[in-house]
């Protein structure tokens with residue numbers, strides 16, 4: 001699936017997640033060495049590059065869409081990545097972040113920043129993205145091509161999906177994944 005020069009370009013980021021899905025990616029351990037010969041990570045918490053290129057072969061999103069910043073990132077990834085992959089249950093179905101959905105956003109903020117805080121309770125307003133009223137999975141805001149559930153997905157499953165994509169095949173993650181841990 002590469003776009004001309006031999007390596008498949010890959011971008012990853014986290015939205016509203018715990019970074020555990022990215023940790024699971026790193027759990028591929030020594031297989032990362034082989035992968036490094038085939039993929040070029042052009043934007044990610046894993047690397048220094050902090051500008052998403054205009055065109056990327058594969059985009060990987062961890063986490064749900066909970067803020068306006070998450071929404072912007074998801075749309076940007078969709079616009080620039082040929083193939084977009086939802087990594088982990090938070091991205092696939094909202095998972096833990098979506099547990100706030102039955103409650104009104106004001107009540108959630110009040111609970112988190114005032115009621116449960118003993119020392120200097122205050123609601124942050126500067127330097128934090130605006131929360132959306134409802135948390136949504138990534139495919140709730142943009143089209144997603146591949147879903148890899150799990151909390152987090154096992155490193156073996158991530159490896160399977162990546163190697164299939166690199167080989168130009170369409171992976172079937174349902175064979176190697178399940179929801180939850």
Ligand code: SF4
Nearest residue numbers: 017018020088089090
């Ligand atoms: S799916 Fe699980 S491991 Fe991944 S970001 Fe969500 S809570 Fe963390």
